[in-house]
Amino acid sequence: MTHATGTKYLKNGMLPHMWCSGCGIGILMGAMVRAFEELEYTNHETVVVTGIGCTGKLDDYLTTNALHVTHGRALPHATGVKAFNPRLKVVVIMGDGDSVTIGGNHLIHAARRNIDVTAIILNNFNYGMTGGQASGTTPEECITSTTSFGNPEREIDICALAEVAGANYVARQTPYHGWELKENIKEALNKKGFSLVEVVSPCPTHFGKNNEMLEAREMLLWLQEKSLPVEKYRKLGVGEKKDYFAVGTLVDRNAPDFNTRYEEIRKRALEL
Amino acid sequence: MGREIKLMQGNQAISEAAIYAGARFYAGYPITPSSEIAEICSRVLPTIGGIFLQMEDEIASIAAVVGASLAGAKAFTATSGPGFSLMQENLGLAVMGEVPCVIVNVQRAGPSTGLATKPSQSDIMQLRWGRHGDQTVIALCPASVRECFELTVKAFNFAEKFRVPVILAPDEIVGHMRESFEVPRAGELEIIDRKKPSCPPDQYLPFEAEVDGIAPLAAYGGDHVFHITSSMHGPNGYANNNPQNASWRVEQLHRKIDLHRDEICLTKTFDTEDMDVLMVTIGATTRSGRAAALEARKRGVKVGVLQLLTLWPFPEKEVAALARDVDTVVVPEMNYSGQIAGEVQRVVGTEKEILRVNRYNGTIITPRDILESILESRSGQSVRAGG
Numbered sequence: 130m131t132h133a134t135g136t137k138y139l140k141n142g143m144l145p146h147m148w149c150s151g152c153g154i155g156i157l158m159g160a161m162v163r164a165f166e167e168l169e170y171t172n173h174e175t176v177v178v179t180g181i182g183c184t185g186k187l188d189d190y191l192t193t194n195a196l197h198v199t200h201g202r203a204l205p206h207a208t209g210v211k212a213f214n215p216r217l218k219v220v221v222i223m224g225d226g227d228s229v230t231i232g233g234n235h236l237i238h239a240a241r242r243n244i245d246v247t248a249i250i251l252n253n254f255n256y257g258m259t260g261g262q263a264s265g266t267t268p269e270e271c272i273t274s275t276t277s278f279g280n281p282e283r284e285i286d287i288c289a290l291a292e293v294a295g296a297n298y299v300a301r302q303t304p305y306h307g308w309e310l311k312e313n314i315k316e317a318l319n320k321k322g323f324s325l326v327e328v329v330s331p332c333p334t335h336f337g338k339n340n341e342m343l344e345a346r347e348m349l350l351w352l353q354e355k356s357l358p359v360e361k362y363r364k365l366g367v368g369e370k371k372d373y374f375a376v377g378t379l380v381d382r383n384a385p386d387f388n389t390r391y392e393e394i395r396k397r398a399l400e401l
Numbered sequence: 402m403g404r405e406i407k408l409m410q411g412n413q414a415i416s417e418a419a420i421y422a423g424a425r426f427y428a429g430y431p432i433t434p435s436s437e438i439a440e441i442c443s444r445v446l447p448t449i450g451g452i453f454l455q456m457e458d459e460i461a462s463i464a465a466v467v468g469a470s471l472a473g474a475k476a477f478t479a480t481s482g483p484g485f486s487l488m489q490e491n492l493g494l495a496v497m498g499e500v501p502c503v504i505v506n507v508q509r510a511g512p513s514t515g516l517a518t519k520p521s522q523s524d525i526m527q528l529r530w531g532r533h534g535d536q537t538v539i540a541l542c543p544a545s546v547r548e549c550f551e552l553t554v555k556a557f558n559f560a561e562k563f564r565v566p567v568i569l570a571p572d573e574i575v576g577h578m579r580e581s582f583e584v585p586r587a588g589e590l591e592i593i594d595r596k597k598p599s600c601p602p603d604q605y606l607p608f609e610a611e612v613d614g615i616a617p618l619a620a621y622g623g624d625h626v627f628h629i630t631s632s633m634h635g636p637n638g639y640a641n642n643n644p645q646n647a648s649w650r651v652e653q654l655h656r657k658i659d660l661h662r663d664e665i666c667l668t669k670t671f672d673t674e675d676m677d678v679l680m681v682t683i684g685a686t687t688r689s690g691r692a693a694a695l696e697a698r699k700r701g702v703k704v705g706v707l708q709l710l711t712l713w714p715f716p717e718k719e720v721a722a723l724a725r726d727v728d729t730v731v732v733p734e735m736n737y738s739g740q741i742a743g744e745v746q747r748v749v750g751t752e753k754e755i756l757r758v759n760r761y762n763g764t765i766i767t768p769r770d771i772l773e774s775i776l777e778s779r780s781g782q783s784v785r786a787g788g
Contacts, residue, residue, distance in 0.1 A: 140639075172626045178468075188628065189640055194621045196471060197630035197640070198464065199490050205461035209468025209476070212452050213426050214622050217472065238457040391452065398447040 135162025138172070143190045149257075151337075151345020153304035153330030154184055157251055160311040161220070165193075167311075168318055175218045178207040178246075180227035183257040187222045201232025204239040207246045215388040218318065219246040226256050229285050230265035236287075240294035243322045245386040249314065250287055250325065253332035261335025272339040287327045292380045297322030299380035303329045303352040306376060313378065322386040329356070329374065404583035411549040411576045412479075415505055415569065416441035418553035419477055421585070422592055424503070425451035426474035428465035430458050430484060433517050434573040435507040438479035459484035463491040466502045470495075471629060473620030475557055479505035481573075483514065485524065486531070492566055493532035496654060498629040499564035499608065499616065501595055503556045506568055507576040508684075510735075510763045519763030520573035522684055523736035528568050529713045535651050537658050539665055540568040540713040543575055544687040547582040551590070552667075552710060558593040559665060563657055564615055570712065572735065574685035574765055598625050606636040608650070614657035658714055667710035668719045672698070676705030678775060679727045681720060681745050683709050685765060686733045692768035693733075697775055704731075704775065709741070717748045724749045729778060733758035733771045 139162060148154045165175065175193040179185045181200035188195035198206045203221045211219045228236050228250045239246065255273050256262045262275040266287065270279045291299045298320040300313035310328060317324035331337060331348030342348045355373055357365070362375035409417070416438050419427075427442040429435075443453040452469070456462040462478045469476040480488065485506040495502055508524050510516035528540040539559050543549045549571060556567040598605045598617040605625040610616045616636075619625035628638035633650060635641035658665065671691055673679070678697070682690040687708045694704035707723050709716055724730050724745070732742040732755055742757045749755070758774045760766045 173624065174622060176472075176621045186640075188630070192626070194626050195628040195630070195638075196468065196621075197628070197632060198467075199494055199631055202460060202464045202491060205456060205464035206468040208454070208456075208461070209426070209428060209465030209470075210472045210621060211468075212454055212465070213469040213474045213476075214472040214620075217622050234457055235461055238461070391447070395447040395450075398444070 133163040133166035135159065135166045138162040138165050138192055139190055140192050146190060147186060148183060149334045151331055151333040151348065152183070153253065153328060154187065154251055156304035156307055157249065157310070157328050157330070158187055158190060160307055160314055161249065163311050164314040164318060168315060170218055174216065175220065176210050178203045178210065178219065178221045180223045180232065182224040182226050184222055184224035184251045185227065201227050201230070202235065203227060204232060204235040204246070204248065208239060208242070208244045211244055211246050212387065212391070215245065220318070221246055221248045223248060223250050225250065225252040225254065225264045225266040225287070229287050229290060233265065236290065237294045240291050240296040240323045240325070243295055243297060243384055243386045245321055245388060246323065247317045248323070248325045249328065251328045251330050252287060253330045253336060255332060255336045257332050257335055261332070261339060271336070273336065274339070288325070288379050291325045295323070295384065296325050296380060297382050297384055297386070298324035298378070300325070300378045301327045301329065301374065301376050303356055303376065304331065305349050305352045305356070309376070316378065322384060404586055406581055407584050408579060408581040409546050410437060410579050411543070411546050411571055412437035412507065413441060414546045414549040415479070415553045415571070416445070417584070418550040419503065419557065420445060420449065421587070421590070422554045422557035423475045423594070424477050424557065425449070426466065426469040426476035427451070427478065428454040428456050428462045428469070428476070429478045429480065430456055430462050432481045432484045434509055434576050435479040435481045435505060438505060459487040460491060463488040463495070463504065467491060467495050467498070467500050470500050470502045471621055473622070475501070475561065477503035477505065479507065481507045481509045482511050482524065485527065489531045492538070493534060493536060494631040495566040496532065496536040496538060497631050499618070500566070500629070501560040501564055501618070502566050503553070503560050504566060504568045506570045508570055508572045510761070516763040518573070520685065520765065521735045521761065521763065522572050522686065523738070523740065523761065524570060525712060525736070525740035528570055537655050538566050538568060538713060539563070539658065539711070540570055541667070541710055542570050542683045542712050543710070544684050544708060545575065546578060546580040548710065549575065550582070550585065554590050554592070555667070558591065561595040562593045562615070563661065564595065564618055565658065572684040602626065607638045608634065608653070609636040610653055610657065614653070614660045662714050665711055665714060666716040666719060668716050669708040669710065670723070671706040671708070673705030673707065673723055676703045677727055678702060678704040678729045678731060679723050680704055680706045680731045680733070680771070681709065681741065682706055682733060683712060683741055686735060689766050689768045690733055690771055693771035693775065696768060696772050700776065702775060702779055715744050720745055720748045724753065729754065729756055731756040731758065731771065731775055733766050735760050735766060737761040
């Protein structure tokens with residue numbers, strides 16, 4: 130059996146990509162285009178919507194349809210695309226700034242609305258593009274270029290937020306888990322309704338440098354040590370859980386998606 | 402078949418005209434005095450195969466409109482002052498990505514939350530300059546319920562034809578006014594749809610303008626795969642920071658409007674053949690202005706009225722032509738800063754005096770306000786107008 134490479138979704142002449150050595154975005158992109166190939170996605174039916182920041186540059190490398198938008202607003206743009214043409218496969222790529230900081234409200238409402246798009250969120254705990262400032266996922270006490278003496282604020286849990294807001298599917302992986310990441314992306318793409326995959330990722334250039342993980346390798350090992358398969362994670366006591374994060378499929382349910390519900394409303398409106 | 406005569410509110414006429422023009426997607430967030438448009442769309446669109454989405458805020462509303470438009474919809478939203486402010490960044494994206502869409506801004510009195518239910522005409526500059534960066538849009542302003550209908554159809558036509566966001570900006574008075582009018586029959590008004598690419602899919606460049614200055618626009622899901630980005634981009638829609646390319650893009654965004662300004666600049670004139678005084682009006686102020694002009698003529702002052710239906714691009718040629726031979730130009734408008742008057746002054750030059758009649762307390766400018774100002778300026782002393 131030949132392995133999917135996903136290269137047919139990558140634009141000729143654009144590689145090597147712009148991301149720093151040790152960054153997780155390239156691995157995310159690789160996993161995503163392999164997932165596209167294994168699911169036999171076509172460029173015509175696929176729309177990738179991106180926001181702003183390092184992760185938001187991902188559309189530059191793709192041959193699918195793409196919509197690169199303002200900071201934090203990828204999800205509502207994707208909502209308009211999908212609501213009007215439900216046949217399209219709509220994939221939204223965001224960083225932690227886009228998804229849960231400037232655009233957090235849209236994540237809540239996309240999940241609540243259960244719009245059938247897949248959000249892939251690269252969480253590297255800081256704003257890489259602008260020089261490593263704190264974001265909504267920067268852990269408490271961590272050092273960034275705007276929290277030089279330690280972050281006084283607590284971090285948000287992207288997956289927990291998506292779950293309580295109503296997402297049909299939520300998973301978490303890291304670039305250390307390349308194969309599992311691709312499999313979770315495939316599950317998310319196949320899920321009808323709002324699906325989300327968080328990719329906890331190294332940013333050695335900024336976050337790692339500021340927080341005693343100078344090399345990409347150290348950051349990857351840190352991700353390996355801190356991540357536990359969700360089945361194991363759930364068996365930990367409350368005190369132990371704070372030292373780890375769960376990877377794997379966290380939420381899997383089948384509430385009707387927005388377009389299905391809207392079709393029912395259309396029928397009702399016509400009957401009256 | 403004759404036209405049906407209907408009693409309608411301005412906001413209702415806007416909703417019905419949008420659907421008449423082919424709109425099948427509305428995304429919005431409730432705000433006075435525009436909410437009737439959302440309510441009507443929520444009832445009608447699901448029955449005609451369209452989509453109504455109530456979004457989490459105005460930022461998301463215009464975003465969803467942009468997304469739907471690129472998926473092939475004629476899409477629109479409606480809002481007012483605070484919501485219009487929130488839409489500005491993504492409106493800039495629609496300019497940059499050349500995404501056809503219509504935004505209705507039913508103007509209310511600010512600043513900030515201001516007089517939330519009261520009319521004003523104080524967003525004139527925000528319509529044009531509300532977004533950062535070099536860019537241009539089209540903005541239209543109706544003065545009656547019939548014009549709400551006609552200009553909404555025009556707004557969609559301009560958006561589709563020129564690949565540009567078009568803002569329809571009635572003041573609250575016109576949005577909430579009820580009048581009867583002959584509703585245009587189906588097929589009576591011209592409906593324009595965006596140009597689709599006719600080239601082979603692998604040759605499609607979404608920003609390569611044709612001789613008319615406008616590039617064809619495909620829809621996501623069709624044979625022509627394409628990229629749209631808010632970043633500076635080349636003809637293929639991919640990000641491009643080359644200085645030469647950036648100049649070309651900014652010029653192209655302006656050129657497509659400049660090339661067609663005569664078609665876009667809509668005005669109406671009333672009694673301008675033999676006037677000594679030119680009055681320039683917009684929106685509801687046109688109605689008070691015309692009443693004042695008729696009254697002034699009874700008192701021997703020959704006043705003509707130029708109504709601007711297009712606010713942006715500013716109808717400079719039309720204003721200049723009519724202002725040339727009059728000794729006074731009067732501009733009544735519902736704002737403090739004289740946003741229209743400033744533009745008129747720019748066109749006629751500083752040597753000609755502009756008589757400004759401004760009101761900014763959330764109430765309409767009355768015919769008497771305008772008449773008194775005109776008579777005062779003519780006599781050089783205070784004249785009591787009316788009874």
